[in-house]
Amino acid sequence: MNRINRKQGILIPLVIMLLMLFAAQAQAIIDGVTGTTFHFTAKEGHISTPDGNSILMWGYANGNNVMQYPGPTLIVDQNDVITITLTNELPLGNAVSILFPGQDVAASGGSQGLLTRESNSPADTVTYTFTASHPGTYVYHSGTQPDLQIEMGLVGAIVVRPAGYTDLNRTAYGSSSTAYDYEYLFLLTDMDPIIHELVEFGQQDEVDNAKRAPVIWMINGRAAPDTLAPAYTPLLPHQPYNCLPRMNPGGKLLMRIVSAGRDLHPFHHHGNNSTVIAKDGRLLSTNGVDPDLATSEFTIQAIPEETVDAIFEWTGEKLGWDMYGTGVGYEHDCVDGNGDDFDDVTHEYCPDHGKPLPVVLPEKQDLGFGGWWGGSPYMGSAEALPPGEGGLNINGGYFFMWHSHTEKELTNFDIFPGGMMTMMVVEPPHIIIP
Amino acid sequence: MKNNYIPLGLKSFLGALGFVAIAGTCQAADVYLVAKQFNTTMPDGLSVSMWGFAEDADADLSTDGGEMASAPGPMITVAPGDSVLNIHVRNDLAEPMSLVIPGQTAGMSPVMFTDSTGRSRVRSFTHETAPGGIETYSWNAMRPGSYVYQSGTHPAVQVQMGLYGAVTKDFAAGMAYDGVSYDNDAVLLHSEIDPALHEAVVGGTYGTVDYPSTINYEPRYFLINGAPYPDAMPLYDHKPVPGETVLLRFMSAGLQTHIPTLVGPNMDVVAEDGNLYPYAREQYSVLLTAGKTIDAVMASPLQGIYSIYDRSLDLTNAMDSDGGMQTRVTINACNGDIDGDGMVDLQDFGILRSQWGQICTVDNPCSADINGDGSVDLQDFGILRVDFGRLDCLTP
Structure with a gap:
């Protein structure tokens, strides 16, 4: 079927359409380290939290770099043999190790601990080897005194690319039914700073595991609003990873959720349901190829140790009004060449083309503004705002809060807003991501 | 049986x-x-x-x-x-x-x-x-x-x-269920103890300002089959043998959420609350909420030590680390490895000799009663002798 809803004029300039041709050449989105051989050093360092605190952490450093939280995200290819060596620069008396749930690990060196082999000193190296036999999202963390060391920050994520993966052919598990355009990591953790203070003050023995009460909640090692700051910002030298998911209408965004803390978190993504295609790096599937056992959810139950892969889509379908605007100055076409009801370029939902916004916006003096309100309800548009308002939505995108729905986890040590929260931005089609 | x-x-x-x-x-x-x-x-x-x-x-x-x-x-x-x-x-x-x-x-x-x-x-x-x-x-x-x-x-x-x-x-x-076969099973019944609650109940102060209700519940001991690590033990049908399919029966009688996690191979999670799933889920951990039962299959593990620990990290005995809800599924290839150190050697012979001639009962179990016939005798020695010198009892 070939359906064209033609109104007047062309809104999307030719230049922008040309730019869009290059959008497919984007680089990998999740920040991390690639290869097959890695060296970690467990060491101390301080992270910053938005309440102004500086908290002692133990983390895995990449090689001899500074401690980072979370540890390096390993991005590896399916069937590669992965080797990770670990040396221990934690305070004397603390052994350290790494567990790789879902991997068949051979460990050597160091000494045998309760759950795996451990490094006991800077001179004591443990080697972990496994074959990344299954694609997917995985977690790693300390297997030594995990009640303390996971709290202290010895956690990280692994992404295993399926065989045949390329940046131009992105799939989570190899089959086209797991294809995506953008991917983001959501490594969720929770923290009780009192435990960190006791460790810093040499009172490690006084840590009472049963009385732990987290007051800081994080995504990728940062609490909001730091989740939105750039990756690798020099302001946060020990917290290299941010979490600012962005997409264009009609795209597929792969959420790689890694629950690395101690508590359950209901991770709620506004905007649309997502399709949960895999857990623990295993496709939800009867045939091993297609996620035919996938579920549609609007809140991901993030269970400590579990990983969840979910594909999120947003199109504006059935908003009931034209998201690119109506009336003078908003003239545009909806050209549905392939019969999927959407414009082939702007991904506008053609059945709603030309339908006006069904409410009359209040006068500006009657509105409260947030930084993300650009003055216009229309995708890609902006209008004048009073002095000092707006400014965080330069492209005229739609912002959706993605957050833990345990609402107290939207605070930084009792101060709202913050915590396990970020914004997902649907950017207009001409904005190239990333 | x-x-x-x-x-x-x-x-x-x-x-x-x-x-x-x-x-x-x-x-x-x-x-x-x-x-x-x-x-x-x-x-x-x-x-x-x-x-x-x-x-x-x-x-x-x-x-x-x-x-x-x-x-x-x-x-x-x-x-x-x-x-x-x-x-x-x-x-x-x-x-x-x-x-x-x-x-x-x-x-x-x-x-x-x-x-x-x-x-x-x-x-x-x-x-x-x-x-x-x-x-x-x-x-x-x-x-x-x-x-x-x-x-x-x-x-x-x-x-x-x-x-x-x-x-x-x-x-x-x-x-266990239609289509879920197993050779051996291991019950892992999780629970907790808040000593203050027990004191209040026995002392008659439960329901008073001293301990108004379980809203103040603060467990300090985390048990599997009634004991925390290092005493927590799976309850098997029989001593595990390498290569047999083991059904792990996770159960909870506690008030809190626990996440039993298997270190090593993944499990096939087959049932919840006594209800068979239409499809098994391959996972390394299970969400064991209060009152829940979960059945999971370990397919043919070879000899070795397979740790199971609570990823909710209730791994302490009051203030002491390396305790709580963790245990080991130990699959030993040697019947004669009496002390369970992975080798059949003079130490095992020494244990056998020290228990020689004893009559073993449930109140006086003998580790050297290898064949479980109630006495430590020549038959047990014979079993030990067959394995004597093996070093690979726990090595896959």
Whole structure:
């Protein structure tokens, strides 16, 4: 079927359409380290939290770099043999190790601990080897005194690319039914700073595991609003990873959720349901190829140790009004060449083309503004705002809060807003991501 | 048939924890239990008052054989062909109790009471056994699966105090559910202890300002099969043999969420609350919420030590690390490895020699009674001799 809803004029300039041709050449989105051989050093360092605190952490450093939280995200290819060596620069008396749930690990060196082999000193190296036999999202963390060391920050994520993966052919598990355009990591953790203070003050023995009460909640090692700051910002030298998911209408965004803390978190993504295609790096599937056992959810139950892969889509379908605007100055076409009801370029939902916004916006003096309100309800548009308002939505995108729905986890040590929260931005089609 | 498999080298704590009774097994559809108080000792030496169940040895509840209670109580195994389970109970506690099995249907007669504001409220989900009384609880259509039996009276207190145990029924011999076969099973019943609650209940201050309710619940000990690590042990059908399929029966009688996690191979999670999933889920951990049961299959593990630990990180005994909810599925390839160190050597021979000629009972188990015939003799020596010199008992 070939359906064209033609109104007047062309809104999307030719230049922008040309730019869009290059959008497919984007680089990998999740920040991390690639290869097959890695060296970690467990060491101390301080992270910053938005309440102004500086908290002692133990983390895995990449090689001899500074401690980072979370540890390096390993991005590896399916069937590669992965080797990770670990040396221990934690305070004397603390052994350290790494567990790789879902991997068949051979460990050597160091000494045998309760759950795996451990490094006991800077001179004591443990080697972990496994074959990344299954694609997917995985977690790693300390297997030594995990009640303390996971709290202290010895956690990280692994992404295993399926065989045949390329940046131009992105799939989570190899089959086209797991294809995506953008991917983001959501490594969720929770923290009780009192435990960190006791460790810093040499009172490690006084840590009472049963009385732990987290007051800081994080995504990728940062609490909001730091989740939105750039990756690798020099302001946060020990917290290299941010979490600012962005997409264009009609795209597929792969959420790689890694629950690395101690508590359950209901991770709620506004905007649309997502399709949960895999857990623990295993496709939800009867045939091993297609996620035919996938579920549609609007809140991901993030269970400590579990990983969840979910594909999120947003199109504006059935908003009931034209998201690119109506009336003078908003003239545009909806050209549905392939019969999927959407414009082939702007991904506008053609059945709603030309339908006006069904409410009359209040006068500006009657509105409260947030930084993300650009003055216009229309995708890609902006209008004048009073002095000092707006400014965080330069492209005229739609912002959706993605957050833990345990609402107290939207605070930084009792101060709202913050915590396990970020914004997902649907950017207009001409904005190239990333 | 579930045997009294007693892990090697654990004699010292068995008596204190009432393990003997845990391992006691009731094959018949008629089970005779006594609810009574007892004490258990935590690894740091703290003694905790518990309520538990003992199996009445002579199946005559009108006489008291002095059996020791335990928490969990005796594991009840209902034969695949038995549709009816009758549990006969004598209540030696000072307050009424009852029995329910979530997930199994029974005729229920709730017991009400009138509270201080005149409201009629439920005290028991079904008919009570008064202190000193004897009653029978019946389930006439037992479904296959893994379940927890527990008190149905003031459960916030009575279940926490220890009135719980495992009950299983298989779909067919060697088949937990239709299509889920196994060679060996391991019960892993999770629970917690908040010593302050136990003190308050026994001291009569529960419900006062000292301990108003379980809203102040703060467990400090985290148990599998009634003991925290290092004493926590899986309860097997029989001593594991390399290569056999092991069904892990995760159960919870606690009030908190735990996440048993297997280090090493993934599990096939096949059932929840006694309900078979349409498709097994391959996972390394399971979400074990309060009251939940989860069944998972370990497919043919080779010899080795497979750790299971709680990813909710309740891995402490009060202030001490390296404790709590963790245990090991140890699959030893050598029958003669008496001390379980992975080698059959002179140390094992020394243990055999020191126990030579002993008569072994549930109260006096002998680690060197390798063939389990009740005595340490020439036959056990013969088994040890076959394996002597092996170094690979735990090496896959």
